[in-house]
Amino acid sequence: MQGEGSGLVSAGEQVEGLLRELAPQVLGFLARRHGQFDLCEDAVQEALLAAATQWPADGVPANPRGWLITVATRKLTDQFRSESARRRREDSVAAMAGADELVAPGADQDQPPESDDTLTLLFLCCHPAVTPASQVALTLRAVGGLTTAEIAKAFMVPEATMAPRISRAKRSIKAAGSRFVLPPEEERADRLRVVLQVLYLIFNEGYTASSGAELQRVELTAEAIRLTRMLHQLLPDEGEVAGLLALMLLTDARRAARTKPDGSLIPIDEQDRSLWLREPIEEGAALILRTLAQGEVGSYQLQAAIAAVHSEAPSAEETDWEQILALYQLLEKVAPNPMVTLNRAIALAQVDGPAAGLELLGTLDGDNRMTDNHRLDAVRAHLLERLGKLTEAREHYLAAARRTTSLPEQRYLTAKAAQIAESS
Numbered sequence: 001m002q003g004e005g006s007g008l009v010s011a012g013e014q015v016e017g018l019l020r021e022l023a024p025q026v027l028g029f030l031a032r033r034h035g036q037f038d039l040c041e042d043a044v045q046e047a048l049l050a051a052a053t054q055w056p057a058d059g060v061p062a063n064p065r066g067w068l069i070t071v072a073t074r075k076l077t078d079q080f081r082s083e084s085a086r087r088r089r090e091d092s093v094a095a096m097a098g099a100d101e102l103v104a105p106g107a108d109q110d111q112p113p114e115s116d117d118t119l120t121l122l123f124l125c126c127h128p129a130v131t132p133a134s135q136v137a138l139t140l141r142a143v144g145g146l147t148t149a150e151i152a153k154a155f156m157v158p159e160a161t162m163a164p165r166i167s168r169a170k171r172s173i174k175a176a177g178s179r180f181v182l183p184p185e186e187e188r189a190d191r192l193r194v195v196l197q198v199l200y201l202i203f204n205e206g207y208t209a210s211s212g213a214e215l216q217r218v219e220l221t222a223e224a225i226r227l228t229r230m231l232h233q234l235l236p237d238e239g240e241v242a243g244l245l246a247l248m249l250l251t252d253a254r255r256a257a258r259t260k261p262d263g264s265l266i267p268i269d270e271q272d273r274s275l276w277l278r279e280p281i282e283e284g285a286a287l288i289l290r291t292l293a294q295g296e297v298g299s300y301q302l303q304a305a306i307a308a309v310h311s312e313a314p315s316a317e318e319t320d321w322e323q324i325l326a327l328y329q330l331l332e333k334v335a336p337n338p339m340v341t342l343n344r345a346i347a348l349a350q351v352d353g354p355a356a357g358l359e360l361l362g363t364l365d366g367d368n369r370m371t372d373n374h375r376l377d378a379v380r381a382h383l384l385e386r387l388g389k390l391t392e393a394r395e396h397y398l399a400a401a402r403r404t405t406s407l408p409e410q411r412y413l414t415a416k417a418a419q420i421a422e423s424s
Contacts (some may be wrong), residue, residue: 205217377402
């Protein structure tokens with residue numbers, strides 16, 4: 001039952017939320033029973049579109065999952081029939097489309113999906129045969145229930161660009177001979193690592209958009225959190241899954257304080273912390289506290305712990321930078337990469353001064369992975385400014401502004417350079 005305030009949520013929005021919840025269940029049901037993931041996924045998308053059109057006007061059926069399964073099964077049957085008139089294919093259709101499946105079961109008869117269907121879908125969408133960009137797109141479509149048009153809009157590319165990307169991903173999975181089953185036990189840890197990377201990519205693209213006029217794309221961060229929460233429910237004992245969920249909650253809680261009314265960027269040390277959302281902060285902090293006590297610690301757990309330290313500080317001045325620095329040092333041992341080193345340099349500068357931070361940044365100058373990353377120039381500019389080396393700082397702010405494709409970040413960095421020029 002909805003509360004009195006639910007009248008503010010439109011019928012269309014309620015349907016959209018329900019369809020996103022049901023999408024992986026219906027696709028999992030069809031793919032597990034019939035195989036042919038690519039055809040099942042197309043059929044489910046058609047069923048979702050039909051529901052999105054009919055349900056807001058006609059009302060949600062008593063058994064929405066059964067309705068979707070019935071429509072998707074019919075669509076799937078039609079696809080098989082249209083592909084070939086040969087008897088072998090017709091026999092296959094007749095065998096797969098039993099009479100019991102062409103009638104939606106009653107609400108009291110509908111069984112919940114097997115618990116591993118969504119997990120299997122995530123593993124399948126993040127198959128190593130698929131490129132990272134296509135893994136993200138396919139995950140959002142197959143597991144998130146987003147249409148191709150919605151995914152294209154979120155990533156600011158034409159639908160005509162996104163549709164072939166999703167099609168290629170499905171062809172790659174089919175060519176690899178993948179079946180709708182969980183990967184063997186010896187492969188699951190590596191595949192889960194890829195799933196977590198994909199979910200984190202979706203979140204990061206929503207939290208700090210890589211391009212465009214908006215700093216944040218709320219629909220992507222919300223979807224990443226929803227999918228990660230779903231994964232945590234399926235794998236409650238996986239520390240890194242819990243760590244990633246905690247990291248997302250703690251980070252997203254700062255969303256309202258990150259921009260001014262005109263959309264311009266506000267760095268964390270200048271944010272109004274009264275705007276930080278306490279509920280996700282408390283949930284994320286409690287989650288990471290439980291997780292850290294359970295055993296081996298991974299990179300997402302450590303990043304969540306760092307986010308929790310930031311969230312606990314009443315002000316920027318009261319941030320426990322020594323604890324953050326220690327966590328970054330540990331993170332660099334667990335998952336060494338240049339972005340971790342860059343963030344450690346920021347923490348080191350807070351503890352030992354900007355000169356120490358700059359010295360550590362110097363170790364990244366020869367790293368090809370940072371060649372086009374604007375953050376190296378941006379952090380160097382900030383530390384040079386703190387040292388009073390304003391001319392150099394301005395040059396690096398401008399260099400960072402040229403490298404970023406995010407307009408809010410570009411405006412912020414250009415404004416910093418202009419402020420230095422005015423004060424010089």
